[in-house]
Structure formats: C-alpha cells, structure tokens
Amino acid sequence: MTSLPVTTEPTLRVNEVFHSIQGESTWAGVPMVFVRLTGCPLRCHYCDTSYAFREGTTMPIAALLERVRAFGCPTVEFTGGEPLAQRNAFLAMATLCDEGFTVLVETSGSIDISPCHPSMVRILDLKTPGSGESDRNRWANLADLRPRDEVKFVITDRADYEWARELVLRERLHERCHAVLFSAAHRQAGDADIRGCEGLSHRALAEWILADRLPVRQQGQLHKVIWDPSTRGV
Numbered sequence: 001m002t003s004l005p006v007t008t009e010p011t012l013r014v015n016e017v018f019h020s021i022q023g024e025s026t027w028a029g030v031p032m033v034f035v036r037l038t039g040c041p042l043r044c045h046y047c048d049t050s051y052a053f054r055e056g057t058t059m060p061i062a063a064l065l066e067r068v069r070a071f072g073c074p075t076v077e078f079t080g081g082e083p084l085a086q087r088n089a090f091l092a093m094a095t096l097c098d099e100g101f102t103v104l105v106e107t108s109g110s111i112d113i114s115p116c117h118p119s120m121v122r123i124l125d126l127k128t129p130g131s132g133e134s135d136r137n138r139w140a141n142l143a144d145l146r147p148r149d150e151v152k153f154v155i156t157d158r159a160d161y162e163w164a165r166e167l168v169l170r171e172r173l174h175e176r177c178h179a180v181l182f183s184a185a186h187r188q189a190g191d192a193d194i195r196g197c198e199g200l201s202h203r204a205l206a207e208w209i210l211a212d213r214l215p216v217r218q219q220g221q222l223h224k225v226i227w228d229p230s231t232r233g234v
Contacts, residue, residue, distance in 0.1 A: 010088045012064060013038040015056040015081065018233040019071045023223030025123055025150055026179045027104065032075040033068050037089060040082040042108050044131040046154060046185040046199075051232070052081040061092050068096065077104040084111040093117055106152075110136040114144045121178075122149045128163055130156030130185065145177045152181040152219075155200055161208050174215040182209060182216045 015036040022030045036049070038056030068076055076096055083089045084107050096103050097117040104121040107113060110133075113122050124141060127133040131154065145151070151173050153164040164182065167173070173180050184200040206218055227234045 009060045009062065010091060011058050011060050012086055012088050012092060013056045014059045014064060015052040016233055017064070017067050019073055020234045021223060021226060022077065023221045023226075024183070024219055025104075025106075025152070025181060026217070027075075027077075027121075028219065028222050030075060031073060032077055032104075033071045033073045035064065035068065035076065035078045035083075035092075037078065037080050037083045037086055039085050040080055040108070041085055042082065042110060042127070042131075042133045042136055044127065044133050044154075046131065046156065048229075049081065061088060061095070064092060065095060068101075074100070075102045075104070077106065079106045082108050082111065084113070090115045090117075093120060108133075108136070109141050110138055112138065113141050118146075120148075122146070123152055123181075124149065125152045125154070126164075126167070128153055128155060128160040130154075130160040134163075142171055142173070142176075145173075147178060149177040150179045150181055151177055152183065154183045154185050155205055156185040157200060158208070161205065165212060165214055168214065168216060180216040181219050182214075183219050183221075 015038045017035050019033050022028055022032050036052055038052055040053055078089060078093055083105055093103050093105060094117040097119045104123060105116060106123040106125060109124045109126050116122055127137055155161050155164060168180055182205060184202050184205045202220065209216060209218055223234050
C-alpha cells in the first residue's frame with residue numbers, strides 16, 4: 001500500500017473578516033476589507049478590541065484569501081489584536097500584494113515590520129506610557145520607515161502628549177513617513193472593553209497640537225461615528 005505524502009497547509013487564527021469604511025489614518029473614509037487576526041502580546045489599558053485576544057477560528061490561508069477576494073474590494077487592512085504576532089500573516093499579505101491589492105497593516109510596533117512586502121502601507125501604533133505598554137516598543141522599526149508608512153500615537157493625557165511630541169520632533173517622524181497621527185484615547189458610550197482609562201477630550205488634544213504648531217494630523221474613529229461604538233464587524 002502506497003502512503004500519501006503529508007502536507008501542512010499554512011493557517012492563520014482569524015477573529016473576523018468584514019467589509020467596511022476605514023475609520024482611522026489618512027485612509028479614513030475609504031471602503032476596504034478588514035482581516036482581524038486573533039491574539040496580541042500586549043494589554044493596553046484603553047484597548048477596545050480585547051475580544052480579539054482569544055476569540056477566533058483557524059483558517060487555511062488559501063480559504064482566507066478567497067473570502068477577501070469575494071468582496072471585490074481592492075484595498076485590504078490586516079489588524080488585530082496584533083496581526084504580525086502570527087508569522088503566516090506576512091505570507092498572506094504578500095500574496096495579496098502580488099495580486100495587485102493595496103494592503104495595509106496596523107501593528108503595535110512591538111514586532112519587526114521589515115518582513116512586510118515592499119508595497120505595503122504599515123501603520124505603526126507606537127505605545128505611549130499611558131498605554132501601560134511603552135516598554136514593548138521596538139525602536140528599531142523607526143529605522144525601517146518608508147514614505148508610504150504612517151505612525152500613530154494614542155494619547156491618554158498631557159504626559160502622553162509631551163512624550164509623543166518630543167519623540168516626533170527628535171526623530172523627525174513627520175519627514176520620514178506619510179503622516180504622524182495623534183488620537184485621543186476617548187471613552188465613548190458602548191466602549192465596555194476600555195479599562196483604566198478615563199479618556200482625553202478631542203478638543204484638549206487639538207488645542208495642544210495647535211499651540212505647539214506640531215506637524216501631526218489629529219484623527220478620530222469614523223467607524224464609531226457611523227455605527228454604535230460597541231458594534232463588531234464594522
């Protein structure tokens with residue numbers, strides 16, 4: 001009896017796949033497919049997607065890519081959790097890039113971003129002290145920034161703002177990537193998963209940026225304006 005060869009098909013642990021309007025970054029307002037992967041090694045105080053820490057289904061990459069293609073949308077973002085914590089994510093993203101998709105990834109910055117496909121847009125969410133995870137930032141990632149990339153800071157208070165401001169100016173981040181994004185960590189009705197964070201008003205953040213003539217872009221979360229903040233799959 002002839003034995004059949006054993007093959008191991010690459011898989012990913014997937015929390016959800018959905019088609020929606022991008023709510024953040026310079027891509028806000030653009031329709032795209034989101035692939036939210038399961039798992040994250042960080043535990044930021046203000047996290048609003050903690051359900052992605054463990055919930056998910058293991059899928060062959062081939063099946064996942066078929067789901068993505070079925071939406072007929074040319075732009076895809078991998079998010080989490082922390083999408084780069086699963087090494088096979090690099091393979092899935094590269095495959096879509098090679099097929100002509102525009103591929104974004106939002107990553108905490110705690111993992112090496114250099115293996116990402118050269119055509120990708122990498123949104124590096126650097127962790128401020130108020131997140132409780134700033135010691136997990138992988139500073140070597142800043143040396144790998146490309147002109148299409150974006151750097152994001154979630155600001156919880158004045159101390160966070162000053163920390164981020166000094167980092168932006170010292171590293172001249174606004175000259176080394178497409179945009180530097182400042183977001184207020186803001187508790188909204190329905191954000192049941194935000195823990196240990198009272199939030200910062202959008203107005204306060206705007207006034208600090210204007211007073212300092214800081215070369216950054218303030219952003220909100222458009223998807224939480226369109227839909228209830230607790231709604232998943234949007």
